[in-house]
Amino acid sequence: MLCDYLVQILTARVYDVAQESPLEIAPLLSKRLKNNLLLKREDMQSVFSFKLRGAYNKMANLTPEILQQGVIAASAGNHAQGVALAASKLGTRAIIVMPKTTPQVKIDAVKARGGEVVLHGDTYDDACGYARELGKEKNLTFIHPFDDPEVIAGQGTIGMEILRQYQKPIHAIFVAIGGGGLISGIAAYVKRLRPEIKIIGVEPIDADAMYQSLQAGHRVRLSQVGLFADGVAVREVGEETFRLCQQYVDEIIRVSTDDTCAAIKDVFQDTRSIVEPAGALAIAGAKAYVEREGIENQTLIAIACGANMNFDRLRFVAERAEFGERREAIFAVTIPEKPGSLHKFCKCIGKRNLTEFNYRIASEKEAQIFVGVQIQNHADGVKIAQTISNCGFPIIDLTDDELTKMHLRHMVGGRSPLADNELLYRFEFPERPGALMQFVGSMSPNWNISLFHYRNNGSDYGRIVVGMQVPPQEMQEWQAFLDTLGYQYWDENKNPAYKLFLG
Numbered sequence: 001m002l003c004d005y006l007v008q009i010l011t012a013r014v015y016d017v018a019q020e021s022p023l024e025i026a027p028l029l030s031k032r033l034k035n036n037l038l039l040k041r042e043d044m045q046s047v048f049s050f051k052l053r054g055a056y057n058k059m060a061n062l063t064p065e066i067l068q069q070g071v072i073a074a075s076a077g078n079h080a081q082g083v084a085l086a087a088s089k090l091g092t093r094a095i096i097v098m099p100k101t102t103p104q105v106k107i108d109a110v111k112a113r114g115g116e117v118v119l120h121g122d123t124y125d126d127a128c129g130y131a132r133e134l135g136k137e138k139n140l141t142f143i144h145p146f147d148d149p150e151v152i153a154g155q156g157t158i159g160m161e162i163l164r165q166y167q168k169p170i171h172a173i174f175v176a177i178g179g180g181g182l183i184s185g186i187a188a189y190v191k192r193l194r195p196e197i198k199i200i201g202v203e204p205i206d207a208d209a210m211y212q213s214l215q216a217g218h219r220v221r222l223s224q225v226g227l228f229a230d231g232v233a234v235r236e237v238g239e240e241t242f243r244l245c246q247q248y249v250d251e252i253i254r255v256s257t258d259d260t261c262a263a264i265k266d267v268f269q270d271t272r273s274i275v276e277p278a279g280a281l282a283i284a285g286a287k288a289y290v291e292r293e294g295i296e297n298q299t300l301i302a303i304a305c306g307a308n309m310n311f312d313r314l315r316f317v318a319e320r321a322e323f324g325e326r327r328e329a330i331f332a333v334t335i336p337e338k339p340g341s342l343h344k345f346c347k348c349i350g351k352r353n354l355t356e357f358n359y360r361i362a363s364e365k366e367a368q369i370f371v372g373v374q375i376q377n378h379a380d381g382v383k384i385a386q387t388i389s390n391c392g393f394p395i396i397d398l399t400d401d402e403l404t405k406m407h408l409r410h411m412v413g414g415r416s417p418l419a420d421n422e423l424l425y426r427f428e429f430p431e432r433p434g435a436l437m438q439f440v441g442s443m444s445p446n447w448n449i450s451l452f453h454y455r456n457n458g459s460d461y462g463r464i465v466v467g468m469q470v471p472p473q474e475m476q477e478w479q480a481f482l483d484t485l486g487y488q489y490w491d492e493n494k495n496p497a498y499k500l501f502l503g
Contacts, residue, residue, distance in 0.1 A: 004149075004151070004186070005152070005153060005156065005188040005189070005192075005358070006154075006189065006192050007248050007337075008153035009150065009156035009157055009159070009160055009185065009188070010160065010323040011152045011156075011224070011296070011361040012043055012053070012057045012150075012153045012154050013056065013057050013060040013061070014052075014053040014056055014057050014154050014157050016056065016086055016089060017046070017052050017056045017089055018045055018046075018052055018053050018056070018277050019044075019045065019046075020165075020266065021040060021041045021042050021045060021046065021158075021161070021163050021449070022040075022041045022269070022358075023038050023039070023041070023161075023162060023165040023166055023219070023301070024038065024094050025037070025038055025039075025042055026038070026039050026051060026266070026270040027270060028070070028264050028266075028269055028270050028284075029258075029269075029270055029283070029287075030224070033286075033287065033290045033300075033489065034260060034296045034297070035171075035177065035290055035295060035296060035297065035298045035299070035300055035319040036297075036298065037300050037301075037302065038166065038273070038285060038299065038300070038301045038302070039267070039270075039283070039284075039303075039304045040162060040302070040303045040304060041160075041271075041273075041303060041304055042156060042158065042304060042305045042306065043273060043275050043305070043306055043307035044195075044273075044392070045305045046085065047078070047081035047082055047109065047113075047308075048078075048093075048109075048306060048308050049078035049081065049082070049183055049231075049279075049305060049306035049307070049308060050087065050158060050182060050303070050305040050306070050313040051075075051078040051079045051081065051082035051145070051306075051497070052081070052082035052085055052150065052184070052306050052314070052369060053080075053147075053154040053155055053157055053473065053481065054082070054145075054146075054150070054153075054154035054155045054436070055073070055079060055082035055083045055085075055086045055143060055145075055151065055154070056085070056086040056152035057150050057151065057153060057154030058088065058090070058143055058144075058148055058151050058152065058154065058405065059071060059083070059086045059087070059090055059092075059143060059164065060086070061150055061359075062141060062273070062448050066141055067090060067141075068092060068452055069092075069139055069140060069141065070087075070092055070093035070094065070097075070138070070140045070141070070197065070221045071083060071087060071092060071093070071094050071095075071141045071142070071143050072094070072095045072097070072131050072134060072138070072140040072141070072142055072143070073094065073095075073096050073097070073131060073141055073143040073144075073145065074096075074097045074098075074100075074124060074127040074128035074130070074132075074143065074145070075097075075098060075124070075127070075132035075145055075242045076098065076106070076124050076231055076233060077098065077101055077102050077103065077105075077106025077107070077110070077229045077230065077231065077279075077308055077462075078106070078308055078337065078396070079143075079145035079149060080096040080106065080110045080115060080117075081106065081109050081113060081115075081308070081451065083096060083114035083115065083163050083492075084096060084110045084115030084152070085113050086112055087115065088113055088114045088116065088193070092113070092223055093116070093140075094116065094130075095115070095116045095118060095134065095138070095140060095179065096110050096115045096116065096117050096132065097118045097119075097120050097128070097130050097131035098117055098119055098120075098127055099120070099121050099123055099124060099126060099127045099230075100119045100121065100122060100124055100430070101122055101123070101142065101227055101230065101430050102119070102121070103230065103300060103309060103313070104310060104354060105308055105309065105310050105311075106308050107119075109308065118130075118131075119337070122227075122430045123225060123227075123230050123233060123235065123238070124233055124234055124235075125234070125235045128326075129343050130465065135245060136485065138336070139394075143489065144355075145178075145179060145181065146179030146180055146181030146182075146183070146184075146234075146237075146238050146241055147179060147180075147237075147238025147239060147241055148180065148181075148238050148240070150461065150487060151239065152181050152184045152188070152241060152244070153184045153185060153243065154185070154189055155181050155184070155185035156184075156185025156186060156189045156299075157185070157495075158182070158186055158303065159173075159186035159187070159188075159189035159190045159261070159473060160189055162186075162190070162301060163189075163190065163193060163194060164298070164310075165494050166300065166301070170194070170197045170207070170299050170300075170301060171197070171295070171298035171299055171300055172197065172198035172199070172250075172286075172289065172298075172300050172301070173186065173190065173197060173199055173300075173301045173302075173303070174202055174253075174282040174285045174286045174289070174300065174301065174303065175187075175199065175200070175201055175202065175238045175281070175282055175303050176198050176201075176202050176203075176229075176231075176232055176234060176246075176278050176279070176281035176282050176285075176303065176305050177201040177202065177237075177281075177304075177442050178207075178232030178233070178234045178278065179234045179237050179238050179241060180210055180237045180238055180241025180242065180245055180304065181238070181241055181372070183199065183201050183241075183245060183249060184240070184245060184248075185242035185243045185384050186199065186303075187199040187244060187245070187247075187249055188244055188248060190250045198251075199248055199249050200251055200252070200253060200285060200289060200425075201249050201251070201252040201253070201285075202252070202253050202254075202255060202281040202282050202285030203252055203253075203254050203257065203281070204226055204228065204229045204232065204234065204255065204256075204257070204277075204281065204399055204481065205256055205257075206225060206226030206255045206257075207222070207225040207226050207227075207232055207233050207234065208222075208252070209221070209222050209230060209234055209235060209236055209237050210237045210242070210245060210252060211252040211254055213237055213242055213244060213352050213402075214242075214249070214268065215254065218468050219234055219236055219237060219242050219303070221236040222236070222237070222407075223235075224488070226257070227282060228257050228277050229257075229260060229276075229277035229278045229428070230276075230277070231276060231277070231305075231306055231308075232278045232280030232397060232485065233279065233336065235427045239356055239376045239455070242268065245393035247301065253285040253288050253289055255284040255285055255288055256318045257277075257320060257324075257326070257393050258321075258323040258324035259284040259287070260277050260280050260284050260324065260326040261280075261286065261316070261317045261318075261319075261320040261321040261323075262284070262287075262320075262321045262322075262324025263280035263281070263283040263284035263287065263322075263324070264276075264277065264280045264315070264321065265318075265321040265324075265325070265346075266280075266283060266287075267279075267280060267283055267304060273304075273307060274307060274309065274314070275304050275306065275309075275439075276306045276307055276308050277309070277317075278305060278310035278335040279304050279305050279306035279307055280304070280308055281305075282304065283301045283302045283304065284324075284379040285293070285302070286300050286302045289408055294333070300502075305353070311373055312382070313346045316410070316476065319466045322355070323399070323405065326375065326376075326377050326381070327374060327375060327376075327380050327400070328355050328372055328373070328375065328399070329371070329372070329373050329375045329381035329385070329386065329397065329399045329476055330370070330371070330372050330373075330397075330398045330399050330404060330405070331370075331371050331372075331385060331395050331396065331397055331398060331399075331495060332368060332369070332370055332395070332396040332398055332496070332500050332501070333368075333369045333371060333388060333393050333394070334366055334367070334368055334393060334394040334395075334500075335366070335367050335369060335370075335394050336365070336367070337365055337366055337367045340342070341367070343460060344391070345369065345388075345393060347390070348387060348388055348391035348393070349371075349373070349384075350374050352372070352384065353374040353375050354371060354372060354373055354374070354390040355373065356370065356371065356372030356373035356409065358430075368500050370408075370409065370501065372409075373413060381397070381399060381463060386396050386496055391468055395497075396496050396497070396500070398497050399495055401495070402426075403426060403465065403490075403492050403495055403497060403498065404497045406426075406463050406465075407426070407463070407465040408465075408497050408498070408502070410502060413497065415437070417502045419450040419451070419467060419472055420450070420469060421469050421470055421471065421495060422467045422503070423452050423467070423468050423469075423470050423478065423489065424466070424467050424491075424492045424493050424495070424498050424502070424503070425465070425466055425489050425491060425492060426463070426465050426466075426492055427463070427464045427465075427466065427484075427485075427487050427488065427489045427490075428462065428463055428464075428487060428488045428489075428491065429462050429464075429487045430462070431489075435489035446474070447469060447470055447474075447478075448468070448469040449467065449468055449469075450467040450468065450469050451465070451466065451467025451502065465492070467502070
């Protein structure tokens with residue numbers, strides 16, 4: 001199989017539509033990491049993603065009779081654009097089934113290239129199942145986004161280009177993983193010619209199907225996946241891609257949403273280009289690898305694999321990048337409610353730059369302060385917390401608390417003596433028109449909403465925190481409501497930040 005992939009990659013038909021993308025140094029990030037980090041700029045393809053390579057190679061190898069009947073694909077966006085462009089180039093019809101959560105920029109791009117868009121389901125897997133059914137009904141050839149040897153070979157041309165463009169020693173190549181087509185193609189080529197180069201996959205923590213599969217020794221199907229990095233939101237990897245990753249991939253690094261947002265900012269600062277979350281995964285993985293291994297003066301290559309992102313999502317990215325960069329720490333600090341206490345606290349903080357400071361009187365004895373401080377790294381945040389504690393002020397580090405980052409930082413000072421029997425829960429639901437009203441409408445009219453916070457951050461998930469006054473005798477009905485609602489939820493009643501500022 002190895003020789004077959006080598007031949008298929010060397011003879012792949014991709015350059016009718018794809019360009020040999022640049023391999024560029026990221027100067028600022030390289031300096032910060034103390035390593036030579038190169039970006040393979042697949043975001044500069046005509047569809048702003050690598051996906052046109054595999055799609056075109058697959059379709060260009062179909063017989064004229066099959067091609068004339070038309071093709072169908074399922075995609076969160078990038079593969080869809082590749083199929084639509086290939087169909088336009090080859091003169092055939094393309095129907096693309098896309099999840100309803102797909103960013104509008106990707107839907108519009110597919111339509112602009114002549115693709116017929118059908119929206120179905122919340123995830124790629126929902127769309128894929130429907131596409132296969134529709135394909136059988138209309139006698140269309142299904143173009144798989146990753147689990148097909150010709151698609152894998154098309155993506156593998158990226159590996160071929162890297163080895164031709166950079167012939168000096170390479171320590172590792174970092175590749176985002178969704179279904180596994182990109183990393184499989186690159187690994188199959190690179191490991192054949194330069195087996196000493198590490199091939200390292202990168203996945204979001206909440207969409208790590210390949211990581212879990214390799215750990216288990218068989219393909220694992222995730223019950224759900226996070227949608228922030230929609231380009232890799234795949235519940236189950238392919239059979240062939242799993243086999244190739246077992247054989248060739250050295251390891252997989254998982255990164256958080258905050259890490260990904262920080263990597264988007266890093267790429268922007270070096271290139272003035274904005275990659276999508278999936279396109280930034282490899283950069284985030286390279287940063288995590290350097291921090292873990294402590295290596296210096298090595299050459300690392302990260303695939304910037306896509307740049308299709310809704311503009312309004314940048315609000316969320318900008319807000320969370322600070323956390324991903326470990327540049328901000330958030331603390332809840334308790335000080336005595338008496339003259340001079342605030343001055344003493346500020347003196348304890350010193351000349352450090354504050355990013356946020358919230359305070360409201362709430363008690364005759366104690367005051368709760370919500371404070372954000374600019375830091376250099378995680379260790380710096382720990383040092384500040386210890387300094388504040390040594391000054392005699394009780395402190396809680398909230399830097400990694402999701403409720404605080406998403407909601408409470410915007411709601412400090414909301415404690416109410418009227419909120420009897422209040423329960424606090426966080427909910428997430430796929431963001432689409434009408435979803436918020438549907439959520440509110442599902443609430444029982446017998447329960448009073450005592451707290452509600454919702455903020456549209458331009459992400460694919462809507463996030464809500466709700467305070468609901470539920471009498472103790474109705475707890476069974478409340479639990480039944482949670483179980484039948486159909487949304488992810490988190491019980492935050494024991495969250496220390498809630499107790500300090502809202503409870």
